[in-house]
Amino acid sequence: MALDAHIEPCLEPIVNSAYPSGHATWVFMAAVLLADMVPERRAAIWSRAEDFARQRMVGGVHYRSDIDAGRIAGPVVASFMLASPKYRANAAVAAADLRGVLKLPPLSEARKAASTRASPSRRDQTAAGQAASFGDIGPFDVRVLPNAASVPF
Numbered sequence: 001m002a003l004d005a006h007i008e009p010c011l012e013p014i015v016n017s018a019y020p021s022g023h024a025t026w027v028f029m030a031a032v033l034l035a036d037m038v039p040e041r042r043a044a045i046w047s048r049a050e051d052f053a054r055q056r057m058v059g060g061v062h063y064r065s066d067i068d069a070g071r072i073a074g075p076v077v078a079s080f081m082l083a084s085p086k087y088r089a090n091a092a093v094a095a096a097d098l099r100g101v102l103k104l105p106p107l108s109e110a111r112k113a114a115s116t117r118a119s120p121s122r123r124d125q126t127a128a129g130q131a132a133s134f135g136d137i138g139p140f141d142v143r144v145l146p147n148a149a150s151v152p153f
Contacts (some may be wrong), residue, residue: 008060008062018061018062018063018066019065019066019069020066020067020069020070020072020073021053021056021062021066021067021069021070022070023053023056023062023070023071024052024053024056024062024066024067024069024070024071024074025069025070025073025074026041026051026070026074026076027049027052027053027074027076028071028073028074028078029073029074029075029077029078029081030049030074031046031048031049031074032074032075032078032079032082033078033081033082033091034129035093036078036082036095037091037095037098037099037107037111038098038099038102038104039107039111040104040110041112044074053067053071054067055122060092075121088106092107101127122136
C-alpha cells in the first residue's frame with residue numbers, strides 16, 4: 001500500500017511477503033552478470049537496474065527497504081553464479097555472442113583495458129592488520145565464499 005492516501009497503486013497490491021523484492025533481487029543479480037560480460041557499460045546497466053527496482057515503489061507494491069534488500073541480495077546470488085565453473089563456461093559463450101552483436105572487442109581486451117585504468121580500492125590501500133571500517137568496503141564488493149571471486153561494482 002502507498003504511504004500517501006492520495007496515491008493509488010497502479011499494480012495489484014501484494015498479499016504475501018514483500019521483503020526482499022524478488023524483482024529487485026533479480027534485476028541487481030542480472031546487472032552484475034551483464035556488467036561482467038560488458039564491463040564498459042557497467043554504469044548504464046546499473047542505472048537501468050536502479051530505475052527498474054525503483055518502479056516497484058512507484059507502483060506501490062514495495063517499500064524502499066524491500067528494494068534495498070534486493071540491491072544486496074542480487075549481487076550475492078550473482079557471486080555464487082560467478083563462482084560456478086559451469087556458469088562461467090556458459091557465460092563466456094553468451095558474452096562472446098553479446099559482444100559480437102554490440103560490435104564490441106573481445107572481453108579479454110575490455111578487461112585488460114579496464115585493469116589499466118582502475119586504481120586500487122580503498123580496501124586494497126588499508127594497511128596490513130588494520131581493521132576496515134564500513135567506509136572502506138565498496139557497496140557492491142561482495143565475497144560470500146572463501147576464495148570466491150569478488151564482485152566489485
